[in-house]
Each structure stands twice: as structure tokens, then as C-alpha cells.
Amino acid sequence: MNKLPILGAMLASITSLPSQAKVEELFKSTCASCHGETLMGAMAPSLVDNTWLTDGTDKALTNAIKNGIANVGMPAFGETLSDEQVRTLVVFIREAGAKVERQKAPKSSLGKVFTTKHQTVTTQKVLTSDGIIWAMDFLPDGSLLYTLRQGELWMMSKNGKKTQVIGIPEVWHNRQGGLLDVYPDPQYSQNGWIYLSFSQAAGKNDNGDEIAFTKIVRGKISDGKWVSEQTLFEAKPENRKNRGWHFGSRFAIQGDYLFFTNGDEGHQNDAQSITTQNGKIHRIFKDGRIPKDNPFYNEKGAQQTIWTYGNRNPQGLTINQTTGDLWSTEHGPRGGDELNLITKGVNYGWPKVTFGMNYNGTPITEHTELPGMQSPIHHWTPSIAVAGINFYTGNVFKNWQGDLFVGSLAKKQLHRLRIENNQVIEDEIILKGLGRIRDVVTAPNGTIYLTINDRNKNESKIISILPAS
Numbered sequence: 001m002n003k004l005p006i007l008g009a010m011l012a013s014i015t016s017l018p019s020q021a022k023v024e025e026l027f028k029s030t031c032a033s034c035h036g037e038t039l040m041g042a043m044a045p046s047l048v049d050n051t052w053l054t055d056g057t058d059k060a061l062t063n064a065i066k067n068g069i070a071n072v073g074m075p076a077f078g079e080t081l082s083d084e085q086v087r088t089l090v091v092f093i094r095e096a097g098a099k100v101e102r103q104k105a106p107k108s109s110l111g112k113v114f115t116t117k118h119q120t121v122t123t124q125k126v127l128t129s130d131g132i133i134w135a136m137d138f139l140p141d142g143s144l145l146y147t148l149r150q151g152e153l154w155m156m157s158k159n160g161k162k163t164q165v166i167g168i169p170e171v172w173h174n175r176q177g178g179l180l181d182v183y184p185d186p187q188y189s190q191n192g193w194i195y196l197s198f199s200q201a202a203g204k205n206d207n208g209d210e211i212a213f214t215k216i217v218r219g220k221i222s223d224g225k226w227v228s229e230q231t232l233f234e235a236k237p238e239n240r241k242n243r244g245w246h247f248g249s250r251f252a253i254q255g256d257y258l259f260f261t262n263g264d265e266g267h268q269n270d271a272q273s274i275t276t277q278n279g280k281i282h283r284i285f286k287d288g289r290i291p292k293d294n295p296f297y298n299e300k301g302a303q304q305t306i307w308t309y310g311n312r313n314p315q316g317l318t319i320n321q322t323t324g325d326l327w328s329t330e331h332g333p334r335g336g337d338e339l340n341l342i343t344k345g346v347n348y349g350w351p352k353v354t355f356g357m358n359y360n361g362t363p364i365t366e367h368t369e370l371p372g373m374q375s376p377i378h379h380w381t382p383s384i385a386v387a388g389i390n391f392y393t394g395n396v397f398k399n400w401q402g403d404l405f406v407g408s409l410a411k412k413q414l415h416r417l418r419i420e421n422n423q424v425i426e427d428e429i430i431l432k433g434l435g436r437i438r439d440v441v442t443a444p445n446g447t448i449y450l451t452i453n454d455r456n457k458n459e460s461k462i463i464s465i466l467p468a469s
């Protein structure tokens with residue numbers, strides 16, 4: 001195939017494109033003439049059939065776009081496109097490929113038996129509720145606590161009776177804000193503490209926009225009432241500026257320490273500053289005191305609760321009970337959802353490093369790694385909108401012992417990850433299409449519970465995954 005005659009005209013047209021061009025326009029004007037507008041192939045082969053001339057990795061695609069492929073007619077674009085534009089094109093090719101894959105895959109339906117790689121299972125409805133269920137967890141007596149983002153905490157007893165817990169704090173319910181995580185203390189039987197995270201109203205900013213911040217409290221439930229509340233964490237008054245995005249926030253407890261996530265609140269550059277609470281994972285004592293061995297405790301002006309920084313919007317946090325390691329998932333922008341192993345004082349790179357691009361298709365950076373910044377253990381590009389995570393610790397599914405279950409909002413999928421030596425060796429989609437999956441827990445009876453919701457109906461369900469008969 002000789003494409004040379006059209007090349008001159010094409011290259012002339014791309015040099016006039018602004019460096020912040022959206023990836024859709026970039027592809028259309030530079031690549032579509034050969035690969036087709038839908039990427040399904042025209043004069044040049046499809047980029048969405050998962051058949052590659054190269055080895056198909058991000059590196060190989062980047063290299064093909066920058067340096068061309070001699071003798072087959074793929075021109076080099078390294079002179080005319082910036083590295084960050086090339087990165088947006090790779091994300092774009094991944095998105096298109098995933099879309100084709102998704103259309104092929106069958107949807108799950110409640111109650112149907114289905115076979116996965118290691119287990120044959122089915123699903124069952126546990127409860128339905130109005131609103132968005134944001135989080136759930138079990139108490140030692142087998143009753144189930146769950147939050148509704150609009151600001152309600154509910155408890156379902158073992159025999160299925162639902163009651164609302166009265167007297168919890170008033171929350172700021174706007175955009176992504178509201179009542180978020182609920183987490184009973186691992187020593188609940190001895191101390192009765194339950195931890196809540198939510199967005200708290202903080203008045204208005206200079207432009208007259210309502211603002212809020214992530215607040216952490218604990219309290220106890222007595223006779224269906226929320227009592228003995230203690231405030232454990234609040235953003236400093238000068239750092240309260242969230243207009244409704246990226247609050248985080250999930251809990252994990254290890255010994256006396258309470259970890260919680262705080263998203264970048266829509267101010268992405270703050271994630272690289274140790275003076276603010278946003279874009280961080282924090283560590284405090286369960287009673288709110290700040291441990292003196294936190295990494296930035298002695299740094300002048302630092303937010304002393306910080307454990308890690310450079311985190312975008314982590315909405316999954318859990319401890320591997322076997323190793324004691326702390327893991328987190330965080331929402332990337334468009335592309336670049338991450339699974340991270342969380343270690344003290346580490347910079348996870350946002351927004352200096354990411355596998356993603358802006359939602360509108362313009363570049364963020366060409367860097368998918370940089371010295372001094374920790375790369376994710378695993379990333380999803382295109383984004384699945386990665387949410388709650390949980391290591392399976394029950395004894396019903398023997399072949400899933402120790403696997404990490406990962407919920408996805410946008411792609412409505414439940415992923416099962418097998419991790420060995422801190423590397424993901426299996427990433428299997430075991431459920432899809434039932435709804436947006438925000439939280440996952442291992443139930444005391446060894447089954448797996450999921451929250452799913454349908455945004456259009458403002459309705460949620462909790463369902464369980466159980467062995468097929």
C-alpha cells in the first residue's frame with residue numbers, strides 16, 4: 001500500500017491544530033483518513049479489533065505513532081504532534097477498543113447462574129432503597145449498616161427489618177457530596193464506635209458559590225439513635241473550598257490507626273502540596289489525635305495528618321489482613337484509574353503523572369511515570385470509574401481466597417483481581433450491567449455483598465453473590 005501522496009496534505013493540516021486540541025478532532029484530522037472515523041479501519045487496518053502488528057502495549061502504540069512503522073505506510077508523527085498529544089491518542093485508541101469489547105460481552109442478570117474463571121456463582125437481591133447507597137458494612141451481630149448519600153444512615157437487622165438511625169450529623173448533599181462512608185470499629189464488640197465521613201457545608205466562597213469540606217466523626221448507636229459523637233477531622237478553615245467534587249472518602253482501620261481518603265476537591269494542583277488536606281490519604285488515631293510519626297508531622301506548615309499525597313480521588317481503601325498492607329483505588333481523569341499500594345510519605349504523582357487525559361480530550365501530561373513518584377500497581381485505561389474494594393476473606397468461595405474485588409461505577413462491572421508479589425496477575429470481570437457498583441464487602445456468612453445503583457431512577461440495591469446451589 002502506498003499512502004505517500006496523501007501524506008503531504010495531511011501533515012499540512014495537522015500543523016495548524018492547536019496543542020490543546022481535543023483528541024476527537026486530532027484523530028479525525030490526522031488519523032481517520034487511514035484508520036477510519038470509527039477506528040475500525042479504512043485504508044489502514046482497524047485499531048479496535050485487538051489484533052496488533054506491534055505487541056499492542058501502550059509503549060508500542062506510542063512508538064508507532066511517534067516513529068511510524070517503516071514499510072507498511074504508518075507515517076511518523078513525532079515531529080508534528082507533542083508527546084502529550086500522542087498520549088491522548090493512545091487513550092483514545094484504548095477507549096474505542098474497550099467499547100467494541102463491551103458490546104460483545106453479555107450482561108449479567110439477577111438470579112442467573114454464571115461461570116467465572118474459578119467459581120460458578122449466582123446473585124440475589126438483599127434490599128432495595130430510594131436514593132444512592134454510598135457505603136455499607138456489617139456489625140458483629142450480622143446486621144448491616146448502610147449510608148444514603150442524601151444524608152441517611154440505615155440499619156438492616158439479621159431478620160431483614162430496616163430502621164433509620166436518628167440524629168446523625170446534617171450533611172451537605174450536593175453534586176458528589178453528602179453522607180459517604182460508614183465503618184464500624186474492628187473492636188466494635190468492645191467499644192461500639194462507628195466512623196462516618198460526609199461533606200459539611202462551609203458557607204460561600206468569594207464568588208458566592210456554596211462550599212463544603214470532608215468531615216470525619218465517630219459515634220455510637222443506642223436504641224436506634226446516634227449518640228456520643230466526636231469530631232475526628234475537619235479541613236482547616238482556610239482550606240475549605242470544595243464546590244462539590246472529589247471528596248474521597250473511604251476508611252480503613254489498622255490497630256489504633258484510622259486511615260481515610262480525601263480527594264483533590266477539584267483543585268488538582270493541591271494534590272502536590274503538603275499544606276492542604278485535599279488529594280491525600282490521611283492517618284490519625286481512632287480518637288482523632290495525630291500520630292507524631294506521620295511523615296510530615298514536623299514539617300512547617302504541613303497538614304500533619306497526611307500519610308500520602310498526589311492522590312486524585314481515592315474511593316476505595318482496604319487492608320489486606322494477611323499482609324497488613326494498605327491498598328487504594330482512585331478515580332483517574334479520562335483514563336488512568338489506579339490501584340495503589342499505599343506506603344508512608346509516598347507521592348502518587350497526580351497531576352504530574354497520569355495515564356489519563358482531560359474529560360474533554362485535551363492532554364494533561366505525556367508523563368506516565370516520573371522519578372520520585374510512585375506508579376500504580378495496576379491501571380484501567382479507559383477508566384471504569386473505580387470505586388470500593390475489598391479482599392475476599394470468607395470461606396464460601398475457596399478459589400477466590402485473598403482476591404481483591406473492585407467495583408466500577410461508569411462501566412457497571414465487578415472486577416476480581418489476583419495479586420501476587422504486588423503484581424496483578426488476573427483482572428477478571430465477573431459481573432456487569434446490573435448497575436453502578438460503589439461498595440463491596442465480604443459478608444460474615446462468606447458471601448460477597450455489593451451496592452448497586454441506577455442513577456436515572458435514584459434507586460439502589462444491595463445484592464449478594466453466592467454459590468450456585
Ligand code: HEC
Pocket residue numbers: 003007010027030031032033034035043044045051052053054055056061062064065069072073074075077089
Ligand atoms: C497514511 C495512512 C495512515 C495514517 C494517516 C495513520 N496511520 Fe496508523 N497505521 C497505518 C498503517 C498502514 C499501519 C500498519 C497497520 C498494520 O499493518 O497492522 C498503521 C499502524 C498504526 C498503529 C500500530 C497498530 C498495530 O497494529 O500495532 C497505530 C497505534 C497507529 N497506526 C495509530 C495511528 C494514529 C494515532 C494516527 C494519527 C495520528 C495514524 N495511525 C495515522 C496507516 C496510517
